[in-house]
Amino acid sequence: xxxxxxxxxxxxxxxxxxxxxxxxxxxxxxxxxxxxxxxxxxxxxxxxxxxxxxxxxxxxxxxxxxxxxxxxxxxxxxxxxxxxxxxxxxxxxxxxxxxxxxxxxxxxxxxxxxxxxxxxxxxxxxxxxxxxxxxxxxxxxx
Numbered sequence: 001x002x003x004x005x006x007x008x009x010x011x012x013x014x015x016x017x018x019x020x021x022x023x024x025x026x027x028x029x030x031x032x033x034x035x036x037x038x039x040x041x042x043x044x045x046x047x048x049x050x051x052x053x054x055x056x057x058x059x060x061x062x063x064x065x066x067x068x069x070x071x072x073x074x075x076x077x078x079x080x081x082x083x084x085x086x087x088x089x090x091x092x093x094x095x096x097x098x099x100x101x102x103x104x105x106x107x108x109x110x111x112x113x114x115x116x117x118x119x120x121x122x123x124x125x126x127x128x129x130x131x132x133x134x135x136x137x138x139x140x141x142x
Contacts, residue, residue, distance in 0.1 A: 001135060001136075002132060002133060002134065002135050002137070003033055003034075003036035003037040003039075003040055003132075003133050003137060004033055004037055004122075004132050004133070005033065006029050006030075006032050006033030006036065007029065007030050007033025007034050007037065007118065007122065008033070009029050009033070010025075010026045010027070010028070010029030010030035010031075010032075010033060010118070011026070011030060011115065011118070013025055013026040013029060014026040014030070014111055014112075014114075014115050017108070017111060020107045020108075023090075023107040023108050023110065023111040024090035024091070024107055024110075024111070025090075026111050026114070026115070027083075027086050027087055027089075027090040027110060027111050027114040028087050028090055028091060030083065030114055030115065030118040031083040031084060031086065031087040031114070031118075032087070034080070034083065034118055034121050034122060034125070035058060035061070035080060035083075035084070036133070036137070036139060037122075037125060037132070037133050038061060038065070038076060038080060038121075038125055039052070039057070039061055039139035039140075040133035040134075040137035040138070040139060041125055041128060041129035041133060042061065042064060042065065042129075043138070043139070043140050044129055044133070045128070045129050046064075049064070049140075051140040051141050051142045052064075052139070052140065052141045052142075053141065053142060054141040054142065057139070057141050058080075058084055061080065062077040062080050062081055062084075063077070065077035065080070072124060072127060072128060073128065075124055076121065076124050076125065076128060079117050079120060079121040079124065080121065082117050083114060083117055083118060083121065085100070086100065086110055086113070086114045086117075087114075089110065090107070090110065090111075090114075098110055100113070
């Protein structure tokens with residue numbers, strides 16, 4: 001499947017979400033779709049780069065984008081980090097009080113913030129390496 005199918009599903013859920021489970025699920029789908037898309041695009045632009053280690057691939061992918069040294073690539077790393085944090089909150093902090101960036105937010109607010117960052121990340125990925133990743137794109141992990 002194409003990585004952006006996850007992202008688009010998350011965005012679709014976000015548009016119609018009415019329950020906390022839907023808000024939280026939308027965040028996760030958007031993050032994972034864009035994480036996989038970023039990974040595929042990174043390796044498309046850096047075909048000789050060594051694979052990522054499976055257990056730390058999320059952290060390593062952000063580090064690799066940061067190491068590219070451009071403002072745009074550091075922005076991609078930062079947005080991936082933000083969405084990853086929101087995904088962790090959505091999946092693991094199930095209490096009614098959600099803390100994000102030292103502020104208490106509701107699940108719907110978190111989803112709205114994630115939607116905005118996800119759209120910005122998608123645009124940044126398009127500028128970095130235009131064109132969606134294909135079906136079956138390999139994110140090269142060991």
